Every structure is written in structure tokens, then in C-alpha cells.
Amino acid sequence: MNYFHFPLEEWTNNFVNGWLLPEMSGFFDSISLALRSFVDGVTNLLIAIPPELFTILLILIAWKISGKGIALFTLIGCIYLGSVDLWVETMQTVAIVIVSTIISVIIGVPVGILSAKNKIIDQIVRPVLDFMQTLPIFVYLIPAILLFGLGGVPAVIATFVFATPPAVRMTRLGITQVPGEVVEASRAFGSTSGQLLFKVQLPLAIPTIMAGINQTIMLALSMAVVASMIGAPGLGSSVLTGISTVNVGLGLTGGLAIVVVAIILDRITQSLGQKL
Template sequence: MNYFNLPVEKWTNIFVNDWLIPTLGDFFNSISDIIGGFIDLITNIFTKIPPELMAIIIIILAWKFAGRWVALFSAIGFLYLGSVDIWREAMQTLSVVVVATILSIIVGIPIGIITSKSKTVDRIVRPILDFMQTLPSFVYLIPAILLFGLGNVPAVISTFIFATPPSVRMTNLGIRQIPNDVMEAAQAFGATQKQLLLKVQLPLAIPTIMAGINQTIMLALSMAVIASMIGAPGLGSLVLSGISSVNVGKGLVGGLGIVVLAIILDRITQGLGQKK
């Protein structure tokens, strides 16, 4: 059933190959250098800290924010990562997740604040977020490869795009859920719009915002295997290698490592939101 012959593929390729890359190639190279340097810094920190010290730091955080059982699970999980010799891969995956999450927070929370203040902006941003969340994650890899090549940088960019919508949505929701009587009381005491935002709205919305950050981290981890297809090192590359060679054991080792990181980060961020 072909009523119209729309050459979408041709138009897209012309736009990308004939205008976008020649015109903005240097700009994307600059972004790649900045993000690449940031990733290398975080990866070096995570991999050069002695594993025992890194494990102790995270176990203490887990105990403080999520309780002793999560701390115990973290200790067992880190023993597993060390015993199967995938600690370095776990830290490489963690660095990609951390950088992508930081970018999502930097971009997502301000956009969430703006959308909570303006219905017009909310109507514009909402379908964009729907598009970002429903577009198959593999599709993000194509422009990421074209614009940033292979390696950690396109992995972070594609992960950032895939994982940002929850932080925008939950920030918007958290601010909109604040009771009107609280806002009226603050305004009655003479609070300015800036004071309302910084001293009333954001503090009360912290649990909801942290839930959005939690979802962002989980989505970023879910991209680990997919990002390995464009050269991202870490646990995802182990799983991908296991798939390619039909090595069930290797895939299981990498998959369980991702599960360990996911549970630990999930419980710590949940606990952090509840503490706040």
C-alpha cells in the first residue's frame, strides 16, 4: 500500500552527509574531545583507586543511605566482581554510567524546572520526550557513530539521550505536586520566585527528583550491552563477546556483573532520596 513516495531515507542521508557533518563536524569534534577527557578522568579515578578501598567506600555509602542489608549485598557483590576478575570492566561500565547520568542531570533537571513553570514549554517538550523514550535504543547508535566515531564518547552520548527523559519528567512532576497552600504560605511571607524555587519547591521535590535520577541510572545501565556494539568497554563487551562466541558462561559472568551494579546503585539512590 504505497500512496506516497516519501524519500525519507534519501533526505536524511543528504542532510547528514552533505550538510550536518561538513558544517558542524568541528563542533562535534570539540564536544567529543571534552566528553572524552571527562570520561578518561572518571575511568582513571575508578580504575586506579585500589579495589579494596573503592569497595569499602561504596559499602559505607550503601550502609549510610540504604541500610546494612544493602551494604552486605554490596560486599558480596564486590567479592563476586573480584573473584571472576571483572573489576576493571565493572569500573569502566560504572564510569560511562556516571558520566551519562551527570550529563542527564545537568540537562534534565533545568528543563524539568522550566516545563513545570510553563505549560507552553511543557506541551513542546512532552512529545520530544515521548519520541526519545519510544524510539528503539539501537537507532541512537547510528547518529552517534556518524558524529562521534567509535568508543566511549558515542556510548555516553547515546546513553545520555536514552536515559534523560525520566529526570525531566520527574523534576516536572515533583514541582507540580507541591501543595498550593505551601506555595501561598511562602508567598505570603514575601518569598521571591528564586526563593520559592530554591528554598521551597526543589527541597520538597527532592524525593521525586531522586526517583527520576534512579530511573536514569537504571536506563543507563540497560544501555551497557547495546553501547558495547559501538566500542564501549566494560561489562557490556563481555556479554557481547559471549553472544558472538556462543559462550554462555562468559555472557553470564558479564550479565551478573551488570546486575550487581544495578542493584547497588538502585538501592543507594533510593535511600538517598528517602533520606533527603
């Protein structure tokens, strides 16, 4: 079946080693430095907050947004994280999730708006999103390690690629699902394109956009274990250590901690989207 030879591997390696790394290394180093400072700053901030104070604040937020049930679960979950000595690792994981989600939302929501407004952009963006969602996760790690080294920075980059598509797709969906008669009525009253977007379409699309952000957070958190393979700190490293040493207890402890964080973030963001 080998009718012709397609040297994709050679072309890719020649491009990366012959041009990308020699010519663009300074650019990627700048991005790496900025992201590392961002991740370290968020991590240090979360760790600096006393666990008791952080727990109280999180319980109040959960109670206000999601109700007593999630507030009680948050209390039990935080007690569990402290009792198994995984509080610092949890904050490291949450920091990576926060940074990745912020970048995904900053880029994903505007791209989703442009995609909803312009068919040409939509036709360009849609196959890119399909590629980002279907490409195996481990393939992201190769260029991430090559360009940004090991640690939290490549984890943020890989998580961003993996978790951004829902933010783009759900933003586009929310904008396009705004009833046409509402749009026409707004235009009939003299709304400009900017007023139509910011005062009509975006407010009506917020529940759908928040659902996309919720999915982005969950996907970012699901990358915790995979990111630990490239040196990212946090709960994933505990699970990875448990796997490599066949330590079932350690793997279960870290895995349950990830579940606790996932449930808390999921319920709070879901309820926030419904309230908005």
C-alpha cells in the first residue's frame, strides 16, 4: 500500500529544528517567563491564604451561589484535602486551572463572538477547533515541552489548547440562538452593532457562555494528571507517583482530591451561570 512517500516527519523536524527554534526561541522564552510569573503569582497567593480562611470564604461563596448542600460538601471536601496533606498540591492544581481558564476565556469568547458574526471566520475557526479537540492529548505535550521546557508553563499551554474549544463553540452558540425578533426589534429602535452585541446578544447568551466556561474548567482540571507527566506540580503528581510506584492508596487519595475540586468548581460555576 506504500505507493508514495510522504515525508511529513522530516518536514516537521526540519521546520522545528531548522527555523522555529533558532529564530523564535526568544519569543517563546518571553511567553514562558510571563506565564511562569503568572502561574507562580497565583499559586503563591492561594498558598499564602490560611487554609481555614480560604475554606470559610469558599463555603460562603458556595452557600451564596449554590445553596446549603454544596456549602456542606465544600466544608467536607476542604477538611478532606487538609486531612490527607494535599492542600498545597490542591492550590497548585487550582492555580494552573485558573490561569488556563483565564487565557481560554480571554481568547475563546472573542473568537466565538467573531465566529457568530462572520461566516468566513466561522468556516476558518470550526476546523481548527475540530483539530484541537480530536488531536490526542499527548501530542500537545511534545511541542509544549520542546518550546517551553518542563513545569507549569507547558501544562498551561497544553491545557489551553485542550480546553478552549468549548468556550468558543458555546459563545458562538449563545450569540446565534438569540431570537431573531429580539435582534430586529433592537435594530428598529436604532441600536448600533456594538449596542446590539453588548446590551442584547451577550446578556441573553450569558447562560450558554457560562456553560462553555464550565466545560472549559472541567477540561482544564481533567488535564491535571496528564500535565504532571511534563513536570506540572499539583494533585496530578500524586496520582502519577501512585501509578509509577503501584501505590494504590496514594493514587486513590490524589484522585479523590481531584474529584472534590472538580465537583466544587462544577457546581459553583453551573449555579453562577443559572443565576446570571
